[in-house]
Amino acid sequence: MRLQRQLRRVAVLLVALGVWHVAAGAYVHAKALAAQELLAIAWQRTRAGEAVVRPWPHADTWPVARLAVPRLGVRQVVLADASGRSLAFGPGHLPGTALPGAAGNSVLVAHRDTHFAFLRELLPGDEVRIETARGDVRRYRVAASRVTRADDVWVTAGRGEERLTLVTCWPFDALQPGTPWRYVVVAVPAS
């Protein structure tokens, strides 16, 4: 009887632990989805001409562009800055690289298991669109994708020519978050 009771306690604790872990995991995804809804509203205001629209009070980031992949039905608002905090809400523009849609190499970064999970589905030739705050829509074509080290400087190197670089962690299925590898998709202007 005593053993049974103790086993029962273990079972209850296991269930509690499981619920807690699942909730933590689901929270990441929920945050990523919900934030994009709020960001869509902030994006409308940005498009209407407001600068630095904070999507919610005390937000430390704001929308700078919208990214779309028609073939995969992807539509995401890109945020200024690529800190861990803003990456929870959407793809981030790597500071120091060209703004999305501008001349130069524009680097966008997002989580491999939320916003940029679709990168593994991208194929050479796929169209990627960037809508800028001024309302221009720039079309890019996926030129190449490759795996590089996180400190590979060629990814962010800009030599003037317009380019869109999408970066996420690699491998996609790894459970461990801290990988030294990055999956890089390079898209060039479609003309």
Added chain:
Amino acid sequence: MDAGNGRRCVPATWWAAGLSREMLNGEGRPPSPALALLQTILLATLTAIAVSVVLVAATVFFASRALAAETPARTTADAQQGSLLLRVDGDLVPVPVVRTEVTMRITGPIARVHVRQSFVNPADRWLEGVYVFPLPESAAVDGYRMRIGERSVEGELRERAAAKQAYAAARDAGRRAALLEQERPNLFTASVANIAPRDAIVVEIEYQQLARWDAGAFALRFPMVVGPRYVPRASGSVSAAVPDADRITPPVLRPESLPAGYVHNPVSMRIELAAGVPLGVLESPTHAIDVREHDDARYSASFAAETVPADRDFELRWSPRAGNAPQAILFGERTADATYALLMLLPPGSERRADARLPREAIYVIDTSGSMNGASIAQAREALQLALARLESGDRFNVIEFNSRLRALFDVPRPASAANVATASAWVGRLQAEGGTEMAPALHAALDGREHPGVVRQVVFLTDGAVGNEDELLRLVTARLGDSRLFTVGIGSAPNSHFMTRAAALGRGTFTYIGNVAEVREKMTALFAKLDAPVLKGVEVEWPGAEVEAWPARIPDLYAGEPVVVAARVRGGAGMVRVRGEQNGIAWTSEVGLAAADVQAGVGKRWARDKIDALADAERQAGTPEAKRAEIITVALAHGLVTRYTSLVAVDRTPVRPSQMALTSAPVPTLLPDGWIADSVLGPGAPLPQTATPAGLELRTGLVALAFGVLLLVALRERREN
């Protein structure tokens, strides 16, 4: 623990446990319900934690194994062993390194330069190295050979496409081959194929160069590095202005990625100088050099350090002792069909005249692009402050800065009142360097294409010229010059001097090169002297009775201290050359007999090089690409010169690479010019952000724990019901 303490614990423990039914109904007296409860909770927690830890460890273990299986075997551990890795076709390869040994033999103003490049392959595989490197813009490359041990394979000049084809055929057949192509008059690409694993191939390049005489001294430059060039986005297509953008932008190493004490692309230098006259000064403003003096006004010099990294241009300067300044220097070379002559002549009486200074309109243009960040912008700011300080009342001025955008201090030039100059000075002090180098709008704004009667309009353009669309910009200078004069000032450790020399020539001004901050005052003062002194116009060079083709076709206006330099092919004639001009209303004539010429090999090549430059200018003005292609190729082939249409190729006869071994092509990365700030031109260098959330791990761990828990509960319930 004593009993009293235990009893006091009881209420607290009950409270914490949440008073579950089983816990309150606890049976069995001894030891005590509280202790039993504590024991159970502890056991349960520990078990849960242990299970959780085991689960996490198991998932991580399997994930790591999967990751390791997919990870390329080579990692940064290899990089620590002294060679740098570069990603080529998704694979990390140790990059080829180029060691350069330079020997300069200088006679008077003529330098014969021998450049020995060793392409070192640190990899365990066969490599093709591709190296983009600069040479002086006036260099006439005439010698090229590949050295394999004791043997040497002479280079052969061919049309570019044919040379490339010969090279590619040899490369694919496994034979050693070397190819030298010109991308810009001062920018070359060397390709060397089939360098054996951990071996090297040596390539030797020879050229001749005329030292530049200016303000009482000879100066000779050996450029070592090509700054990353800004390739502007033309309207419409991305790189219409720079179709060869990828050929002129080699990968650049970030300084912080280099191991301490590692000299990348090391250069050594040996100089032998037969000046002819005793020298007052022999120095380098860019590098520390050791100088030794021998008999008969002969000198030798070398770098104080054995090798220096190829991260800045080298400049050597020497000036004769007072009273020994040359008035005229003449070199000749006689070939089967003609005599070639190279004349350098200093016009008499080019001192400054103090009277009748016309009012000026001075437009100062400063490049504030990312490549100027660091030492360069500091130099430029100081130079501008000096320029502002010399404005006189009656002058008008404006300051324009440009990077990706254009910003002018005033809408229109304003009088140089004390207040306006003070405003400008404060404005200049605040300038920061960042962004692109959109130079065309700046040239457009500074050169207005109009005539300005009664006013001398001078445009002073401070930049490092790190642009890739030179042709487009030079066309703009010609089209919009009007009666303005364009003075280019090269800033930084590796300015694009080809572009700035041509721009100044087309802009009828001069080019001033400032190599380091310490030189700003001296160089700018010399430039101001030129801006203030009367210009020597209408200089004519005559070769009586001879059939002559001389370059430049028209002698440009000369500023104070500048010599007439002309290269000519002469057939027949009276054996003399006459230079005439007029200054301050006084006509002057100088005559030099051709018989007095020092015989010097390479004068013919210099003439051919000048002719090709003139043809290239004409081609640019015509606006049709390759308009003068046939003419340039004819001259180049006749004189064995590398041009944009002709290349040198050297091919070994026997194959060395077994056909089953693959060849990897790798660019030789270059260094960032000294003083440049990597982030400003290369983008941020910090590692790419971490972009994996623990969501997957959390979900999986949670689900597994949940499954175990529920299973256990169900099992217990079934047992109880039984």
